[in-house]
Amino acid sequence: MNPLDDLYRRVIMDHYKNPRNRGTMEDEPAGGTTGSSAEPASRVTVNLNNPTCGDRISLQMQIEDGIVKNARFTGEGCSISMSSASMMTDAVKGKTAAEALAMADKFSAMMKGEKVSFDEYEDIDALSGVNKFPARIKCATLAWNALRKGVELGQGRHEGIEE
Amino acid sequence: MDPIALKAEFPILHQDVNGHPLVYLDNAATSQKPRSVIEAVKRYYERDNANVHRGVHTLGSRATDAYEGAREKTARFLNAASPREIVFTRGTTAGLNLVAHGYARQVLREGDEIVITPAEHHSNLIPWQQAAKATGATLKYLPLQPDGTVRLEDVEKTVTERTKLVAIAYVSNVLGTVHPVGKIAEIAHRKGAVIVVDGAQSAPHLKVDVQALDVDFYAFSGHKMCGPTGIGALYGKARLLEKMEPVEYGGEMIDFVELYDSSWKEIPWKFEGGTPIIAGAVGLGAAIDFLEGVGLDEIDRHGRRLAAYAVDRLSAIAGVSIYGPKENRAGLVTFNLGDVHPHDVATVLDAEGIAIRAGHHCCQPLMRWLQVSATARASFYLYNTEQDVDRLADALVKTKEFFGYEPAR
Numbered sequence: 427m428n429p430l431d432d433l434y435r436r437v438i439m440d441h442y443k444n445p446r447n448r449g450t451m452e453d454e455p456a457g458g459t460t461g462s463s464a465e466p467a468s469r470v471t472v473n474l475n476n477p478t479c480g481d482r483i484s485l486q487m488q489i490e491d492g493i494v495k496n497a498r499f500t501g502e503g504c505s506i507s508m509s510s511a512s513m514m515t516d517a518v519k520g521k522t523a524a525e526a527l528a529m530a531d532k533f534s535a536m537m538k539g540e541k542v543s544f545d546e547y548e549d550i551d552a553l554s555g556v557n558k559f560p561a562r563i564k565c566a567t568l569a570w571n572a573l574r575k576g577v578e579l580g581q582g583r584h585e586g587i588e589e
Numbered sequence: 590m591d592p593i594a595l596k597a598e599f600p601i602l603h604q605d606v607n608g609h610p611l612v613y614l615d616n617a618a619t620s621q622k623p624r625s626v627i628e629a630v631k632r633y634y635e636r637d638n639a640n641v642h643r644g645v646h647t648l649g650s651r652a653t654d655a656y657e658g659a660r661e662k663t664a665r666f667l668n669a670a671s672p673r674e675i676v677f678t679r680g681t682t683a684g685l686n687l688v689a690h691g692y693a694r695q696v697l698r699e700g701d702e703i704v705i706t707p708a709e710h711h712s713n714l715i716p717w718q719q720a721a722k723a724t725g726a727t728l729k730y731l732p733l734q735p736d737g738t739v740r741l742e743d744v745e746k747t748v749t750e751r752t753k754l755v756a757i758a759y760v761s762n763v764l765g766t767v768h769p770v771g772k773i774a775e776i777a778h779r780k781g782a783v784i785v786v787d788g789a790q791s792a793p794h795l796k797v798d799v800q801a802l803d804v805d806f807y808a809f810s811g812h813k814m815c816g817p818t819g820i821g822a823l824y825g826k827a828r829l830l831e832k833m834e835p836v837e838y839g840g841e842m843i844d845f846v847e848l849y850d851s852s853w854k855e856i857p858w859k860f861e862g863g864t865p866i867i868a869g870a871v872g873l874g875a876a877i878d879f880l881e882g883v884g885l886d887e888i889d890r891h892g893r894r895l896a897a898y899a900v901d902r903l904s905a906i907a908g909v910s911i912y913g914p915k916e917n918r919a920g921l922v923t924f925n926l927g928d929v930h931p932h933d934v935a936t937v938l939d940a941e942g943i944a945i946r947a948g949h950h951c952c953q954p955l956m957r958w959l960q961v962s963a964t965a966r967a968s969f970y971l972y973n974t975e976q977d978v979d980r981l982a983d984a985l986v987k988t989k990e991f992f993g994y995e996p997a998r
Binding site: 479482502504559561562 | 953991993
């Protein structure tokens with residue numbers, strides 16, 4: 427496969443053009459939370475951007491009893507950053523916080539060129555081609571960095587740590 | 590001017606990238622270096638290297654002559670009244686920060702105004718933001734026309750008797766706008782303000798006469814005009830530089846040092862604390878020789894001709910949007926290709942051996958003004974040809990096919 431086709435596999439373009447979990451939880455018709463505008467205690471929001479290129483993501487996660495019940499995102503960016511966010515939000519739903527962090531670590535390993543496979547959510551394997559494009563790795567990892575921050579924030583809240 | 594003959598002088602341009610002959614269209618970020626500049630730096634290190642302004646020995650005087658010779662050359666290049674008005678810096682950013690720290694923060698008082706445009710590069714925006722915060726001065730923005738140009742009547746309105754400083758790029762690094770800095774200087778002076786010009790994009794392309802333009806400060810970088818990285822210069826009118834405080838203290842910039850007080854050298858040396866970038870200055874001098882050998886007017890005409898040709902070729906591709914003015918555009922074209930993100934465009938072009946810039950170009954406020962998150966930019970220099978533009982246009986058509994972009998939506 428030529429490197430470009432390897433970078434932009436069909437599954438990546440599908441997530442880019444038809445992103446899963448795009449939007450905010452407030453937009454969801456019945457998200458299991460009350461309609462109040464205040465953010466419930468189990469919900470965390472993380473805003474991250476890539477100052478060198480302008481990509482940005484806003485990730486919302488609903489973490490209850492240590493389990494990621496829901497994850498949604500909004501943002502702007504290239505096909506790699508947005509497809510990665512689409513896959514990540516889909517993949518972590520229903521996972522424990524520890525499992526979600528383990529996936530983030532596995533993703534970092536994949537970006538370093540290590541052979542790993544995401545049996546939990548195999549679409550992510552398609553992003554392995556990114557490691558041949560050093561300038562684009564930070565695009566792919568943006569959503570996963572947001573995930574790490576979100577889990578940290580959720581755990582901090584659970585333990586009653588002030589933000 | 591023969592760009593193909595000139596290209597032969599640039600060793601780096603003769604290589605394949607990803608299996609294709611390199612087409613380098615990221616010149617507004619940094620230009621490539623001709624053999625004469627590389628040789629001058631090499632020769633300096635191989636024959637003359639020593640510290641400046643203190644050696645009693647022969648190499649010390651050779652190094653000092655080379656360094657001060659480069660200053661005289663830079664003064665002539667800008668038609669400054671004297672080499673004393675040329676401060677060597679790390680580049681445009683350092684030059685603008687020197688004016689913000691050494692001048693603006695000393696002079697501005699609460700209620701004073703600084704006037705800039707929303708199209709400025711971050712390096713001609715944040716220093717003024719911070720200076721305004723530190724002094725209580727107000728930062729005001731000149732309105733832009735839809736094509737990014739400024740109207741002199743708006744300058745008349747925005748610059749008031751309370752304005753103490755106007756800062757503007759001569760040439761916009763995103764839109765290619767060439768601002769009428771001479772006329773803006775006249776308005777600023779009439780109202781009692783000084784004018785600071787960001788020359789990062791003008792120095793490589795335009796013959797600049799700081800006395801004819803009557804600008805007070807003009808900062809530029811060597812690396813965008815065939816010189817090495819890490820060297821640039823700030824021109825300042827002598828009477829203003831004399832008023833300014835040094836920003837960095839240390840060796841090379843002092844007159845007398847006592848235990849509890851010290852005094853400074855004359856301008857420009859009081860702004861050059863520490864061992865300067867001597868080899869960089871030598872390289873800058875060689876770059877000026879090279880550009881003057883080609884002719885700045887020729888270089889400017891060539892850049893504009895290529896930009897106009899690129900606008901023609903790119904606007905014929907359905908789905909391409911081009912930003913910036915139709916008339917009087919310097920040698921660059923900023924664009925987007927439908928809803929294909931500029932990073933993706935740049936990656937596909939790179940696979941074709943074509944280097945362009947994608948992102949916010951250090952102009953986040955301008956991106957918001959354009960209502961885009963990022964753009965792609967092709968910027969030209971003296972070694973680029975119409976064939977390079979053709980390669981760009983053809984690769985953009987391929988990119989469109991690759992992403993299956995349909996303009997009718």
